[in-house]
Amino acid sequence: MAENIQKIAAEELISIQVINSIDYSFSTGPIMGKWFQGLKEKKFYAxxxxxxxxxxxxxxxxxxxxxxxxxxxxxxxxxGTVVNYDIAYYASPDPLTGKVRKTPYSALFVMLDGSARDIFAHEIKDDDIPKLKRGVRVRPVWNEVRTGSIHDLLYFEIDG
Ligand SMILES: [Zn+2]
Known part of the structure; x- marks a missing residue:
């Protein structure tokens, strides 16, 4: 038995590196469609x-x-108002590209004005990361070219 284990461990392991990517599109439906249309118009809908x-x-x-x-x-x-946030100093590689994101970056949880309970997650402008704290007011920074996707919102920045 122990002899077999040593024999297996000595064999060369074969690994195959594969990047799986599927190009697809899907219908947003009326609810998420309104959300993405709003982003295109620089608006947040709930x-x-x-x-x-x-x-x-x-x-x-x-x-x-x-x-x-x-x-x-x-x-x-x-x-909106920052409810909570995370700052990542050690990025893990993107599973699709293998590239590692520039650090630090943030995960921002914002209570948009008029929202009763739900928080919205996005990120803060890199320059504002040192100034992040709970309760700080933020405003969105929109992409100049908007197509109705989450990328229409570049990030939030501290308001004021
Ligand atoms: Zn309800």
């Missing part, structure tokens, strides 16, 4: 639950708390 009144950003077609349809849109933001 859905409002007709039962409990909470806003959901990005919008969802159903309130998970009340289990009722929520298809009424309200505009929230564009400014």
């Amino acid at each position: 859905t409002k639950c007709p039962s409990c009144g909470r806003t959901m950003t990005p919008p969802r077609g159903c309130c998970a708390l009340c289990v009722v349809r929520s298809e009424d849109f309200v505009e929230v933001g564009p400014k």
Whole structure:
């Protein structure tokens, strides 16, 4: 038995490195379609639950708390308040490209003005990372060319 284990360990391991990528598109549907259309117009849309009144950003077609349809849109933001944040100093490689992102970068959790409970995650401008703290006010910085994607919003920056 021990002899077999030593024999297996001595064999050369073969590994194959493969990058899997599938080019595809999907329909956003009416709820997320409104969200992405809003980003194109420099607006944030949320859905409002007709039962409990909470806003959901990005919008969802159903309130998970009340289990009722929520298809009424309200505009929230564009400014908001930092609820929490993470700063990454050690980036892991992108699984699709193998490239490592420049550090530090942030994961920002913002309560957009008019939102009741839901927070929206994005990032803060690199220059503002040292000034990040809970409660600080932020505003969005939009991409000059917007196509109706999350990349229409470049990042948030500290307001003021
Ligand atoms: Zn609800």
